[in-house]
Amino acid sequence: MKKLLLIAFAIITQIAPVASQEKKDAPLRVGVVGLVHGHVGWILSNEKKSNIEIVGIVEPNKELARRLTKQHGLSMDIVFDTIEEMDEAVHPEAVNAFNSTFDHLETVRYCAPKGIHVMVEKPLAVSWEHAKEMVELARKHNIHLLTNYETxxxxxxxxxxxxxxxxxxxxxxxxxxxxxxxxxxxxxxxxxxxxxxxxxxxxxxxxxxxxxxxxxxxxxxxxxxxxxxxxxxxxxxxxxxxxxxxxxxxxxxxxxxxxxxxxxxxxxxxxxxxxxxxxxxxxxxxxxxxxxxxxxxxxxxxxxxxxxxxDLPKGENDPFAIFKKVVHENYKLPAYDLxxxxxxxxxxxxxxxxxxxxxxxxxxxxxxxxxxxx
The missing domain is CATH 3.30.360.10 (Dihydrodipicolinate Reductase; domain 2)
Incomplete structure (x- = not known):
């Protein structure tokens, strides 16, 4: 029995690094929540550079969705009216919020209990009241909640x-x-x-x-x-x-x-x-x-x-690359990082x-x- 346990342990320790490398190499499966932010083109045209895969888009304005998906070579088949519909259909690992700043709170309210990591466009929230609830939700449900600033x-x-x-x-x-x-x-x-x-x-x-x-x-x-x-x-x-x-x-x-x-x-x-x-x-x-x-x-x-x-090193030179690194590689951001x-x-x-x-x-x-x- 002891010999079998040792063999099993050896197999596990050999497999674990491989699985970790697979995770590292795999694209981060993200959902884009909202297309109403003027910076959304940043993510729609950035899949290969940042090693992410856009698996779903939430945008009820279909005219806007058709225009932007056509512009960036994406399919309308991955566009949904609500975040609930997107999550049920494609199960993203993380979402990037390109909705209004006021709507950041509702995005986190849905995603945090589901274990879906979130990155919002700057600033984090419209008010300290909103921000406090978002912080509490992220910590309670152990999700990463990042904020992207161009600078x-x-x-x-x-x-x-x-x-x-x-x-x-x-x-x-x-x-x-x-x-x-x-x-x-x-x-x-x-x-x-x-x-x-x-x-x-x-x-x-x-x-x-x-x-x-x-x-x-x-x-x-x-x-x-x-x-x-x-x-x-x-x-x-x-x-x-x-x-x-x-x-x-x-x-x-x-x-x-x-x-x-x-x-x-x-x-x-x-x-x-x-x-x-x-x-x-x-x-x-x-x-x-x-x-x-x-x-x-x-x-x-x-x-x-x-x-x-x-330029910043590859993997740390844009918001989506760092988001992937945090989620897939357990990368810990330095204290008070941007x-x-x-x-x-x-x-x-x-x-x-x-x-x-x-x-x-x-x-x-x-x-x-x-x-x-x-």
């Missing part, structure tokens, strides 16, 4: 992190400035299905503040290793009320930390597309002009030098505090608003 895949941001945090190249961070936005969603030609919820204060939770304020909140939380600010101050403006009558089209958020001040300028009023970052330390600065181009100064007498950031749940919930708290500050016309103290995690 998470910028090589420049990762190189800046290494220079600032790992190499201490510019000393203690003093000021961080973010400029994020563009001409405006109407001006750049966003589709009607996107504008319908993006410019709605309920479905998007706000306007430019939510749409672009989340980037700076996300990256600063990462750079600050998950520390929360002492206070949040925000002013909002409506420069184009005829175009955006329901929501603000410009926001400036100031986060005060013990030794660092963060300014986030989020706008639908820039004269160009911009997602940049400036980090000023005690002894120098790092500037990320875009996803690749950078400047570094460590000695004012020498002056700044230009840098080019490398796509992580703990980062995403702080982002929502910052945005909520910013909205309250703007509405009340005063600085909001973090400890008063969030006593549970001051």
């Amino acid at each position: 998470s895949w910028y090589g420049s941001n990762h190189k800046a992190y290494d220079l600032i945090i790992k190499e201490k190249a510019i000393g203690q961070m003093r000021k961080i400035n973010f400029h994020t936005g563009h001409f405006g969603p109407i001006e750049i030609g966003c589709g009607d299905e996107f504008l319908e919820w993006l410019t709605d204060p309920v479905l998007n939770g706000g306007g430019a503040l939510m749409d672009f304020g989340c980037y700076g909140a996300n990256i600063s939380t990462w750079l600050m290793s998950g520390k929360t600010p002492i206070s949040v101050t925000c002013t909002t403006s409506s420069f184009k009320p005829s175009k955006y009558p329901k929501v603000e089209d410009d926001a400036t958020i100031v986060l005060q930390y013990p030794d660092t001040e963060v300014t986030i300028q989020a706008s639908w009023n820039w004269p160009h597309h911009v997602k940049d970052m400036e980090v000023f330390g005690a002894t120098g600065f790092v500037k990320c002009k875009n996803g690749t181009d950078m400047e570094l100064m460590t000695d004012e007498k020498i002056g700044p030098s230009s840098l080019k950031a490398n 796509t992580s749940l703990e980062n995403a919930q702080i982002v929502v708290q910052i945005l909520e505090a910013a909205k309250i500050s703007s509405k009340e016309g005063k600085t909001v103290l973090w400890k008063n608003l969030y006593p549970e995690n001051k």
Whole structure:
């Protein structure tokens, strides 16, 4: 008997790595929930690159579904009216939510008890109330709940992190400035299905503040290793009320930390597309002009030098690849990673505090608003 057990154990230990490799090589079977987000083309055209397989799409707007499936060479046979219908028919391992931010909660409410992992487009939720329930559901049912921000895949941001945090190249961070936005969603030609919820204060939770304020909140939380600010101050403006009558089209958020001040300028009023970052330390600065181009100064007498950031390594260079790695390879994201749940919930708290500050016309103290995690 003992000999048989040893033989069985040997067989199992030989098979286990093979099964693990099979899982690693197999595409992640994903469902796409909603086609109303303007970034949905990112996943519809990305199957081979990220080693995923789109097994189902949830979109009741059949005209929209026909247009996008034809554009990306997908079949209408995998399009369903509801997430329940899709799950019953194709049983996805994970879903990517490209619906309104308000609908993220309902997506998690369905998926979490079913053990279906979820990645949403930024930000995690329209409010802290929604976010709290989503976090509780994810933890209760042990699913991965990730948030995708475009800037998470910028090589420049990762190189800046290494220079600032790992190499201490510019000393203690003093000021961080973010400029994020563009001409405006109407001006750049966003589709009607996107504008319908993006410019709605309920479905998007706000306007430019939510749409672009989340980037700076996300990256600063990462750079600050998950520390929360002492206070949040925000002013909002409506420069184009005829175009955006329901929501603000410009926001400036100031986060005060013990030794660092963060300014986030989020706008639908820039004269160009911009997602940049400036980090000023005690002894120098790092500037990320875009996803690749950078400047570094460590000695004012020498002056700044230009840098080019490398692309992120394969398997970690886009949201769907990292989602697969997390689900199939049990990859553990670093603490307060850009796509992580703990980062995403702080982002929502910052945005909520910013909205309250703007509405009340005063600085909001973090400890008063969030006593549970001051």
